[in-house]
Amino acid sequence: MDTACISRFVTGLICALTFATPSLAQPSYSDQDVSDAYLYIFGRLLVASRQQLDFQEGFEWNEIVHRKPGAVDWPNPNLDVAYSEAWVAVDETSCTIVSVPEIQDRYFTVQLLNGWGETLANINERVFPNKPYGDFAVCLIGAGVDLPADITARIDLPVKTSRLLTRVALGSDWDTADTLQHQFTLRATGSPELPDLPKTPILELTALPGVEAFEAAAAALDSEPDLNPGLEPLAAAARAIGEAVKDPAERERIDEIIRERAFADFAKAGAAIGHGTVSNGWARPATVGVYNIDYLTRTLINYGGIWANIAPEVMYYRASLDGDAARLSGDNTYTLTFSADALPARFARYFWSVIAVDTERFRVLPNPQERYLLNAETNPEYEADGSLTLHFAAEKPEGVPDGNWLPTPSGSLYRLTFRFYGPLDGVSNGTFWPPAVTKVN
Structure with a gap:
C-alpha cells in the first residue's frame, strides 16, 4: 500500500469512527486495510514481546548479559558468534558508555537497534576503521552531557531506549572469543529516567495474535x-x-478478518521475505536491518530472524524448498x-x-551429534575439481566427509x-x- 493510499484510508477511517455508529453496515475500511495495519503493528509487538521476556529473565537497563555460544533463544540464531546483549537507556542528562576491547583478526560488531527492529548503529572496523575500540558514548541526539575527554566517538540515537547486541566470531578458538566477549562493558554517565516496559502480549511464534494485536496498538506505539x-x-x-x-461486534469482525485475510497475506509474503526475490529456491530480502517504508519485510524478519543486521554487515539467503519446489524434510x-x-x-570477507x-519456532534442529551448522570451522572437504558439496540428511551418507554433513532429523520439516x-x-x-x-532420495 503506498503512502497516498494509506492517507486516504486513515482519513476515512478516523471520520467513520468519529461520526458513525458501531452498527455501521458498510465499514469505511476494507479487509485489506485491516490486514495491512495488522502486519504493520505485528512487527512492533514482536520486539516488545522479546523485551518483556528479557526483563522477566533478569535484564537490567544498561547492564550487559554475556551468553555462552549457542545459548540464545530467539528465531534463526547465528551460531558462528558469541553474543552479548543489553537494553540501553539514555536521556537528556545521561549517556551510556560502551567499552569495546581491541580485537585483531576476528570479526566483531556492536549493533544498536530501536524497538521496531531497525538498526541504528554499528561499532566495528567497517564504521570506525581508524580506531574500532575504546569507549563509545551512546547518547540521545542533542543531549548536552559532559563526556570524558578520552571518548573514542559519540554515537547519537533518535530514541531513549535501544537494544544492544555484540557479536564476536567464534572461529576455531572459542576460548579467545569468550574472553573477548566478556571485555565488552556498559556504564551510564548519570541516572537516566528508566522507562516502563510496554504492556503488550507475550507472543508465541506458533500462535499469531488475533484482534488483541490492535488492542495493544496504542501501548506499543x-x-x-x-x-x-x-x-x-x-x-x-x-x-x-x-x-x-x-x-x-466490531471486535468480532476485525478478529475474523485477521484470521482469514491477514494470516493468509502474511503466509504468502513469507515465501519471498516480503518484497524480496527468489531464485534457485533461495529467498533474498530486498532490504534488511533498515526498512524505511517496507514494514512488511520488517515484520517478517522480526518474526523469523529478529535482530537482523544491515546488508553491509551480513546478507541472508533462506531456502524452504528443494530444486523441485518440494518442502525440505x-x-x-x-x-x-x-x-x-x-x-x-x-x-564473504x-x-x-x-x-x-x-x-514453527525457527530454532536449530536437535541431533545426537550436536552439530547445528556448517562453515569453514567444520572443515568441509573439497572435490578434486575444487567444488564443494554440502549434505543434509538424518544419517551421514556413505563416503561423505563428516565436516560436509549437517544432521537433519527424520520427521522434521525445516528451512x-x-x-x-x-558480503x-x-x-x-x-x-x-x-x-x-x-x-538425492
Missing part, C-alpha cells in the same frame, strides 16, 4: 513511536482500529554443490555458514539459512544466488 517517514498513516490506522474494536537426503569458481568463501531450523558476513562480490550487489538444494 506510545512506548516506541515509529520514526520512519511515510509510515505515520499506518500507525494512525492501527490506533484507530484499536479504538474501533472496543465495540464487541528430514526424511530426505539433499546436496548443495558450489562450483570451484563460486565457493562461499569468495563472497569474514565468514559464511548455513544452519537448518524448524518451520536453511545461508549467511555471508562481510562481497555477487552477494554484495545481489547478483549471486546459492545453487538449488538437490534431493
